[in-house]
Amino acid sequence: MAKQYDVLFRLLLIGDSGVGKTCLLCRFTDNEFHSSHISTIGVDFKMKTIEVDGIKVRIQIWDTAGQERYQTITKQYYRRAQGIFLVYDISSERSYQHIMKWVSDVDEYAPEGVQKILIGNKADEEQKRQVGREQGQQLAKEYGMDFYETSACTNLNIKESFTRLTELVLQAHRKELDGLRTRAGNELALAELEEEEGKPEGPANSSKTCWC
Amino acid sequence: MDQSVAIQETLAEGEYCTIAVQGVLCKGDSRQSRLLGLVRYRLENGAQEHALFLYTHRRMAITGDDVSLDQIVPLSRDFMLEEVSPDGELYILGSDVTVQLDTAELRLVFQLPFGSHTRMFLQEVARACPGFDPETRDPEFLWLSRHRFAEPDVQSPKPREWNSDPGTRSGFTPIGGGRYQSRNARRGLEDVLLRSSSYILPGGGATEESEFLLARETLGGGTVGGRSARGGLRDEALEEADREMSAGGGSRERDCAGGFNLDSSRPNGRGLLMDQNSGARCQDKPDNFTRQNKSKSEITDMVRSSTITVSDKAHILSMHKFGLRDTIVKSHLVQKEEDYTYIQNFRFFVGTYNVNGQSPKECLRPWLSHSTQAPDVYCVGFQELDLSKEAFFFHDTPKEEEWFKAVSESLHPGAKYAKVKLIRLVGIMLLLYVKQEHAAHISEVEAETVGTGIMGRMGNKGGVAIRFQLHNTSICVVNSHLAAHTEEYERRNQDYKDICSRMQFSQVDSSLPPLTISKHDVILWLGDLNYRIEELDVEKVKMLIEEKAFQTLYAYDQLKIQVAAKTVFEGFTEGELTFQPTYKYDTGSDDWDTSEKCRAPAWCDRVLWKGKNISQLSYQSHMALKTSDHKPVSSVFDIGVRVVNEELYRKTLEEIVRSLDKMENANIPSVSLSKREFCFENVKYMQLQTESFTIHNGQVPCQFEFINKPEEYSYCKQWLTAKPSKGFLLPDSHVEIELELFVNKATATKLNSGEDKIEDILVLHLDRGKDYFLSVTGNYLPSCFGSPIHTLCYMREPILDLPLETVSKLTLMPVQTADDRSQLENPMEIPKELWMMVDYLYRNAIHQEDLFQQPGLRTEFEHIRDCLDTGMIDNLCASNHSVAEALLLFLESLPEPVICYSTYHNCLECSGNYTASKQVISTLPTFHKNVFNYLMAFLQELLKNSAKNHLDENILASIFGSLLLRNPAGRQKLDMVEKKKAQGFIHQFLCSPV
């Protein structure tokens, strides 16, 4: 069995109220979807263990309140994150416009080197679409982020986007991880096993005694 | 906010608070807020000494009155403040910094807020530590003694009194006993005040302990002398290190059981006698030795192990050993093994050869490579590899290499092999090889030895073993050389039992107990077991052999008899013996022993097995080899090994991990709140409003607490309190929380001006869980209470009749602007509200006994306030005492006292000099001057009736002295001299005509 070790990351979901942050999280961790909107008033989190690159990663995913009046407080949670999902709703032009504001908050409050990824959620709502796919791509490009259109409803790109952000975080911290990995290698080559054996040494003496 | 300012106010001359930080003192489960101030003192010779001053404090420590000295920790040479990672908690970026403060006498643990300020604080403390330069003198901390002696007076560790709150009226304190006798008897105004005081001074527990003790928490209880306590610690640490070193130095495989160690036998070379002594010693302390071995193996494991606890250096990542979780995953995997593995046969060659101390002289192929198919695994055991004394005493023998080479060269030519392990105890050696292609599937290889020879411990007899994992099957191979001589079969049984009980393999996970032989899926046991043929004489035995009547002969085999009697090798199987006994031949021939002893032939060399899915393909001796007085024996097996189907394995693992995640998420504390939005409408000055809600807990016990928002020093605005603000909830239980809103003089002015609003968000935090936001909204009705004098003078209409913007504008207007009368029109000389109260008293209370010394009624105060604020003065109907109290409250609530802060010191200086005093009064801003003169005139009026109302100059001076004159630093506990001067100042004006 491969040696296991754990890395813990904190990922954060932000974006306007109603874009589907809580649903994304529920789909990813519990594979569930709720069609009613119970606005998150506070900060919630769930754990999930995934394997990326052969590394077992435990991610703590924080779901924040999207409502504007709580933003002064939720911003304060950014500094704990290593990766951030910026979520808008493809059926809401307004939520897309607001991404700019969210990004600037991230720049101000999140730690340097935080990894970001842009999510256009509710991709299943094609008939209500207000934000084109290209618009999302364009914006992501501007900010140098990866981009996914997802649907918590139909389970589209959920695992992919979470895995991708985790990967990005791993990559950003590759140095520290490599340090761990070399020390962690437990599959010693057999050559090494042989090396380990001490060669006989000391004076050889042939005088015999029977101990039977 | 820089709290060092508040601390500075409590310090004596020469002491300087360089930096302060607010932290949480953790004692067991208790958490108490403390201010930590680093205080520097400059000695006469220019040297500096430092100490940490720890204060209990109010929610927001602004002035010296808000803090109370709790403890002083001098930065002596043994002082240490270190960052530690809290036990059992994940290290998470951005979380609080936990620091441990150590001195010889005490240990305290604090949590400090994450951020640069804390960093700076820690750096400053580190810099202030005296260091170990022998040149500099040890700091003496003589200056700290003053805090010790001043303590009972300066601090107020006594249960807090209602009037110790700056928000109420400490000005009355000197009047003392006479006032408010009935305060418990009726629910008066002071009742509210009492409550309001506890708003500002949270955490009753904090003050109970605010006695100053230099060394309160001694390590390990009792008062141990500082130095010696520390010395003791250090010794222990050294011992620990020692143990580790000796453990590290000792060889794991060649332990005590293997004989004597070099140091005891070599230097004096006294030979056997000495060696036996050390052997005895060795036997005395077997536990000790195994412990050392154990700790060494732990060390190796730690080096190898992958879960590295993160130190503070890894600020970006948080890695943690989820030991328990791993164990759970593993045990689930074991339970579900059949879901993701299948059985695959591997061919094992097992051989045993007692070589009688000889070197290899002939090719071993006839023994090792007799079958056509190349085995997957070779387990090759030797006994009596070297019979020399040196081998016995020093463990070194050239034979090891010789035989290893001989075996390696004679392995089946049809495959390439890799050596996995070689283990030897004196003459007992075991070699394990696998086909190279299987090497990657071999893991957890461990080897151990057990000596059962001389003294029951020595290595001339005993066993060696190698355990390993082949794919998912655990295998243990044992090679033993048991006691000799026909009659000693019981000894052999005992040797077997000893090997079984003493052979212990350490596990990769050092937290698990060591493995024993029996804990393996497959056990292969080979060796010179030395069981003989009994009851038959030599000739009879030889005859039966001649006739190849092995079955008949087998009936007399001691091993068979002992196994049948279940005294040895229980559960093991042996194949049928179809070959003649392998002992004892004349070396170099196939002839039976012709020596004097003329030993009877015996099946000494045997192979047994235990486990499932094992089938023996052959079991034979190899007569062609003539090097020894024994013949080698071999057995070939097909052993069914559990091989992992990677895809199924991953699926199973994922399932397990998913179910664990689910369990874990279900274990995150979670509650539901009956209400999350609270609206407080028409909040009035000093009128308590309460809203309540219920926290219903889910299935997980949880601890809840309202936490500070970042950059804020309390969990909510100053006018709000949650009761209780923290607590513990059992599963399915609930608690009711009351939110109390109370505006007092500290908060009223900003609410009047609109700088502050009845608006707040509270963060209810569950320990290890979520955060819930609660929002508080509402509106405040401005009041004359808390409004500046000049503002009120410009309000010709009742404050509640004015638009909010006007109230705001007038409240924010600086007093200088107000004085410049060209700016605005028609201000009044004094606030109409003041006039209303004074006029009322003048009309109704001029003869009132104990005026200003009896408490008012709360309800009446509310009525008075409303009358003043709405201007409906004609409706005013209240007792004289209530109006008098309202007047005092009014004066107290003025954000700028009647005698402006800036004039305070001037006034004290010229107290006693009436002319100068009058001069100072004339410099006050006009409205303040007006109010002062007006009040003095009124008080003089009262004094004229002292025969009726029993007032005198002293009483009035003491009541009004500290109301009209307030220390700009905001201290309420004036020292007596200051207090006297303030009273003296007022006294002059009461005695002389204005």
Ligand SMILES: Nc1nc2c(ncn2[C@@H]2O[C@H](COP(=O)(O)OP(=O)(O)OP(=O)(O)O)[C@@H](O)[C@H]2O)c(=O)[nH]1
């Ligand atoms: N059609 C569709 N609806 C979705 C999807 N994701 C979320 N929703 C719906 O959008 C609404 C809001 O979802 P939430 O996840 O509660 O929104 P939120 O971003 O957490 O909102 P706040 O907690 O207020 O910040 C709910 O009614 C969901 O059912 C999706 O992928 N497709």
Ligand SMILES: [Mg+2]
């Ligand atoms: Mg939500």
